[in-house]
Amino acid sequence: MSFITLTTDFGTKDHFVGAVKGAIYSELADAKIVDITHQITPFNITETAYILKNAYRSFPEGTIHIVGVDSELSTDNKHIAIALDNHYFVCPDNGIISMIASEIQPTKIVEINIHDRVESSFPVLDVFVQVACFIARGGNLTVIGKEVRNYKKLTEIQPKVNQAQTQIIGGVLYIDNYGNVISNISRKMFNEVGKGRPFKINASSYTFDKMYNKYNDIVESNTKTSRQFDGNKLTLFNSAGLLEIAVYKSDLTSVGGASTLLGLAYRDAIIIEFFNEYKPEFTPLT
Amino acid sequence: MSFITLTTDFGTKDHFVGAVKGAIYSELADAKIVDITHQITPFNITETAYILKNAYRSFPEGTIHIVGVDSELSTDNKHIAIALDNHYFVCPDNGIISMIASEIQPTKIVEINIHDRVESSFPVLDVFVQVACFIARGGNLTVIGKEVRNYKKLTEIQPKVNQAQTQIIGGVLYIDNYGNVISNISRKMFNEVGKGRPFKINASSYTFDKMYNKYNDIVESNTKTSRQFDGNKLTLFNSAGLLEIAVYKSDLTSVGGASTLLGLAYRDAIIIEFFNEYKPEFTPLT
Amino acid sequence: MSFITLTTDFGTKDHFVGAVKGAIYSELADAKIVDITHQITPFNITETAYILKNAYRSFPEGTIHIVGVDSELSTDNKHIAIALDNHYFVCPDNGIISMIASEIQPTKIVEINIHDRVESSFPVLDVFVQVACFIARGGNLTVIGKEVRNYKKLTEIQPKVNQAQTQIIGGVLYIDNYGNVISNISRKMFNEVGKGRPFKINASSYTFDKMYNKYNDIVESNTKTSRQFDGNKLTLFNSAGLLEIAVYKSDLTSVGGASTLLGLAYRDAIIIEFFNEYKPEFTPLT
Numbered sequence: 001m002s003f004i005t006l007t008t009d010f011g012t013k014d015h016f017v018g019a020v021k022g023a024i025y026s027e028l029a030d031a032k033i034v035d036i037t038h039q040i041t042p043f044n045i046t047e048t049a050y051i052l053k054n055a056y057r058s059f060p061e062g063t064i065h066i067v068g069v070d071s072e073l074s075t076d077n078k079h080i081a082i083a084l085d086n087h088y089f090v091c092p093d094n095g096i097i098s099m100i101a102s103e104i105q106p107t108k109i110v111e112i113n114i115h116d117r118v119e120s121s122f123p124v125l126d127v128f129v130q131v132a133c134f135i136a137r138g139g140n141l142t143v144i145g146k147e148v149r150n151y152k153k154l155t156e157i158q159p160k161v162n163q164a165q166t167q168i169i170g171g172v173l174y175i176d177n178y179g180n181v182i183s184n185i186s187r188k189m190f191n192e193v194g195k196g197r198p199f200k201i202n203a204s205s206y207t208f209d210k211m212y213n214k215y216n217d218i219v220e221s222n223t224k225t226s227r228q229f230d231g232n233k234l235t236l237f238n239s240a241g242l243l244e245i246a247v248y249k250s251d252l253t254s255v256g257g258a259s260t261l262l263g264l265a266y267r268d269a270i271i272i273e274f275f276n277e278y279k280p281e282f283t284p285l286t
Numbered sequence: 287m288s289f290i291t292l293t294t295d296f297g298t299k300d301h302f303v304g305a306v307k308g309a310i311y312s313e314l315a316d317a318k319i320v321d322i323t324h325q326i327t328p329f330n331i332t333e334t335a336y337i338l339k340n341a342y343r344s345f346p347e348g349t350i351h352i353v354g355v356d357s358e359l360s361t362d363n364k365h366i367a368i369a370l371d372n373h374y375f376v377c378p379d380n381g382i383i384s385m386i387a388s389e390i391q392p393t394k395i396v397e398i399n400i401h402d403r404v405e406s407s408f409p410v411l412d413v414f415v416q417v418a419c420f421i422a423r424g425g426n427l428t429v430i431g432k433e434v435r436n437y438k439k440l441t442e443i444q445p446k447v448n449q450a451q452t453q454i455i456g457g458v459l460y461i462d463n464y465g466n467v468i469s470n471i472s473r474k475m476f477n478e479v480g481k482g483r484p485f486k487i488n489a490s491s492y493t494f495d496k497m498y499n500k501y502n503d504i505v506e507s508n509t510k511t512s513r514q515f516d517g518n519k520l521t522l523f524n525s526a527g528l529l530e531i532a533v534y535k536s537d538l539t540s541v542g543g544a545s546t547l548l549g550l551a552y553r554d555a556i557i558i559e560f561f562n563e564y565k566p567e568f569t570p571l572t
Numbered sequence: 573m574s575f576i577t578l579t580t581d582f583g584t585k586d587h588f589v590g591a592v593k594g595a596i597y598s599e600l601a602d603a604k605i606v607d608i609t610h611q612i613t614p615f616n617i618t619e620t621a622y623i624l625k626n627a628y629r630s631f632p633e634g635t636i637h638i639v640g641v642d643s644e645l646s647t648d649n650k651h652i653a654i655a656l657d658n659h660y661f662v663c664p665d666n667g668i669i670s671m672i673a674s675e676i677q678p679t680k681i682v683e684i685n686i687h688d689r690v691e692s693s694f695p696v697l698d699v700f701v702q703v704a705c706f707i708a709r710g711g712n713l714t715v716i717g718k719e720v721r722n723y724k725k726l727t728e729i730q731p732k733v734n735q736a737q738t739q740i741i742g743g744v745l746y747i748d749n750y751g752n753v754i755s756n757i758s759r760k761m762f763n764e765v766g767k768g769r770p771f772k773i774n775a776s777s778y779t780f781d782k783m784y785n786k787y788n789d790i791v792e793s794n795t796k797t798s799r800q801f802d803g804n805k806l807t808l809f810n811s812a813g814l815l816e817i818a819v820y821k822s823d824l825t826s827v828g829g830a831s832t833l834l835g836l837a838y839r840d841a842i843i844i845e846f847f848n849e850y851k852p853e854f855t856p857l858t
Binding site for chain 2: 581582583584585586587588589590591592593594595597598601602613614615642644645646648649692693694697
C-alpha cells in the first residue's frame with residue numbers, strides 16, 4: 001500500500017483535485033491519497049514550505065508527497081523528485097522544499113525529464129502523478145531524471161541575529177486558521193541566543209516578556225472559569241517549534257485573532273531583545 | 287478495518303489535519319479516516335454537538351470519532367473517551383457529546399490519563415490519535431483512564447415549554463450552507479406539545495402556520511415551472527428531525543438565504559404558539 | 573473495490589457530507605470514496621456540469637459518480653442513473669449530465685423508482701447512496717428503474733457560429749480558483765471554424781490575438797526572471813480544452829485574477845472574430 005499526499009493551491013471547488021485523484025487511482029487502485037491542503041494562497045511558496053514541513057513528518061516512511069504550487073515548467077522552474085528523511089517529494093524546484101531540507105539533507109535529487117514528451121498546462125496531472133506512481137511501484141529516482149546537487153532556497157524565511165547576540169530579528173511566516181501569528185523564530189534559536197536571559201518580544205506596538213507552554217497556561221490556577229481570559233494575548237512555541245503570538249480562544253470571524261487584533265501580516269517584523277545586566281522595566285502586558 | 291472520523295475547527299489550510307491523518311496512518315496503515323468537518327467555528331461547542339449528532343449515526347458500528355474543538359487540556363476541560371450507541375468518541379469534556387447523550391445513554395465514560403506523560407499544545411495529535419488507535423486495535427476503555435459517571439452538559443440547546451402547554455420557546459441552533467435556519471425544536475416535541483393543534487411559528491418579524499414535508503412541496507402541483515417559487519420561505523422538519531426555516535433554492539452568495547433574508551442568527555428566539563379553542567386570524571404567509 | 577465520487581453543493585461544514593460517507597461505508601466497507609467537490613454554488617447546474625465533465629474521465633472505469641446538486645425529487649426533477657463511457661452517474665435529471673453526454677452517447681438511462689418507498693428531504697443520503705451501492709455490488713440498472721431515452725439538456729452552454737463562419741459567439745462558463753475565466757468555446761470548434769485564420773478575441777473591453785500553449789509561454793525566453801510578467805493577461809486552451817482568459821500568477825485574494833481585472837462574470841459574452849482577406853490592425857495587447 002502506498003501513501004501519496006497532495007499539497008496544492010488548487011482550491012477545493014474546481015475539477016483539479018478530483019482529476020488528480022482519479023488519475024492516481026487509475027494507476028494505483030489501492031493507493032491511499034491524503035490531502036494535506038489545497039488552500040495554499042496561489043503561488044505562495046513560503047506558506048507551502050511551512051505547511052509541508054509540519055505535516056510530512058507524521059506520515060509513514062516511504063510516503064510520496066506531491067506539491068502543486070507554481071508548478072508549471074519553465075527554464076526558471078524545473079520539476080524535481082527528492083528523497084529526504086525516508087520520504088519522497090515530487091515538486092517544482094521553487095524553494096518549497098527548502099524549509100525541510102535546511103534541517104535534513106536530501107539523499108537524492110533528480111530533475112524530472114519526462115517533460116520531453118509532455119507539453120502541459122496541468123503538470124501535476126500530466127507529470128507528477130506519473131512520477132509519484134512510478135516511485136510508489138518501487139521505481140528508482142535515477143530513472144526519472146538526472147541527478148542534481150542543488151535545489152532553490154528561500155532566503156526570506158531565515159531570521160537574523162545581531163553581532164552582540166542581543167537581538168533576533170525575525171518576521172511573520174504564516175497566519176493560521178485561528179489568526180495566530182507564526183514567526184520564523186525557532187525555539188532552538190531562541191534558546192541558543194537567549195541562554196535563559198530575560199527577554200522582550202516586540203511585534204507591532206505590542207510587547208511580551210513571558211513564554212507559555214500551552215494556550216491554557218494563561219488561565220490562572222486559582223480561577224473557577226477560563227472565560228475571563230478569552231481574548232488575552234500570549235506567546236508560546238507552537239507545535240511546529242516556532243514562536244507564535246496567539247489570542248486565547250480567538251475566532252477571526254467574530255472577536256478576531258492575533259493577526260487582526262495586533263495588525264500583523266505576512267513578513268512584518270518580530271524582534272526579540274535579550275537583556276544582560278539588569279532586568280528592564282517591562283511594558284505591562286495588556 | 288477501522289473507521290476513524292475527524293470533527294475539528296482546524297480549517298483545511300493549516301498543517302493540522304494532514305499531521306493528524308499522517309499520525310493515524312503511521313499507527314494503523316489500513317485505517318479509513320473520514321472527515322466529518324474541519325470548518326467548525328473556532329471553539330463553538332453547540333455547532334460541534336449538532337454536526338456530530340447528525341453525522342455519526344450513518345457510520346458503521348465501532349467507528350471511532352475524534353473531536354478536536356476546544357480540546358486543550360485544563361482543570362476545566364478534561365479529555366474523555368466514551369462508548370455510546372456502539373460508537374466511540376474521543377473528545378474534550380466540554381459538552382460536545384451532550385446532544386447525542388441526551389437521547390442515548392453512554393455505556394462507558396473514562397477520563398483519559400495518558401496526559402500524565404504528555405504536555406501538549408496540540409492534544410489531538412499527541413493524545414487523541416493514540417487513544418483512537420488503541421481503541422481501534424481492540425483496546426479496552428478502562429486501560430485509557432478511570433471510569434467517570436458524568437460529562438459536561440450544554441444547557442442552551444434545550445427549548446422550553448410553558449406551563450399551559452401552549453408555547454414552545456426555542457432558539458436558533460445552527461445556520462447551514464444554504465442559509466437555512468435550524469432551531470432546537472424537534473419534531474417529537476412539536477408533536478407531543480402540539481397534539482395536532484393549529485400553530486403559529488414566530489421568528490424575527492415573520493410567522494408561519496404550515497409545515498412542509500420537503501422543500502419541493504412548496505411548488506404547487508398545477509404549475510409548469512418551479513422557478514416562480516424560488517425565494518419563498520417555508521418551514522419543515524429537516525433530515526435531523528429539527529424545525530428548520532428555509533428559503534426555496536437559496537444561495538447565500540447571491541439571492542441570500544433564510545438567515546440573511548429573515549435576519550436570524552445563532553441563539554435568536556423561535557417561538558411556536560398552539561391554539562386550542564378557535565383558529566385565529568393568521569398573519570398571511572409572505 | 574468500488575470507486576464512488578461525490579459532487580455536491582453541500583459545503584464542507586454541515587453534517588451532510590459526513591453522513592453520506594458514513595452511509596456508503598455502512599453498506600460497502602471497502603469502497604473508495606473520493607470528493608470531487610462540495611463547493612458548487614448552490615443549485616448551479618452549469619458549474620456542476622463543467623466540473624463533473626473534467627474530473628470524471630480521470631477515474632477508473634466502473635467508477636460511480638453521485639451528484640447532489642438540486643437533487644430533491646419533483647415532477648420537474650426526476651432521479652436518474654446513467655451508464656456512459658464505462659462510468660456510472662447517479663443524479664437528478666436537471667442537465668448536469670448534458671456536457672458529458674453531448675460528446676459521448678449514454679449507453680443506458682433509467683429513471684430511479686425507489687422513491688415510491690422513500691419520502692425525503694435528503695435524497696442523496698436516502699436514495700442515491702442505495703442506488704450507488706447497488707450498482708457497486710454489480711446490480712443491473714434496469715432493476716433500479718425503467719429505461720428512458722431522454723435526459724434534460726442545458727442549452728446555455730452551447731456557443732453559436734454565424735452563417736459567414738467569421739464569428740464564434742460564446743460566453744463565460746466558469747471562473748476558477750485563480751480567477752481564470754473559462755469560456756464555452758472549445759479548441760475543436762476554434763480550429764474547425766477558424767481554419768488557421770488570424771483572429772481577435774473580444775472579452776469585456778479587452779482584445780487578444782494570440783493563443784499560448786501554456787501559462788509560462790508568456791515569459792520571453794531571453795529574460796532572466798519571470799516576475800516582470802506577473803499580472804499579464806493571456807489566452808490559451810486550458811486542460812479541459814476550453815478557451816481560457818488568464819492572468820499570469822493571479823491571486824484573487826491580493827492582486828486579483830482575470831475575472832476581477834477584466835470585470836468578467838458567468839454568462840458574459842466572449843466573441844472570436846476570424847479574418848479572411850487582410851490582417852486588420854489589432855488593438856495592441858495590454
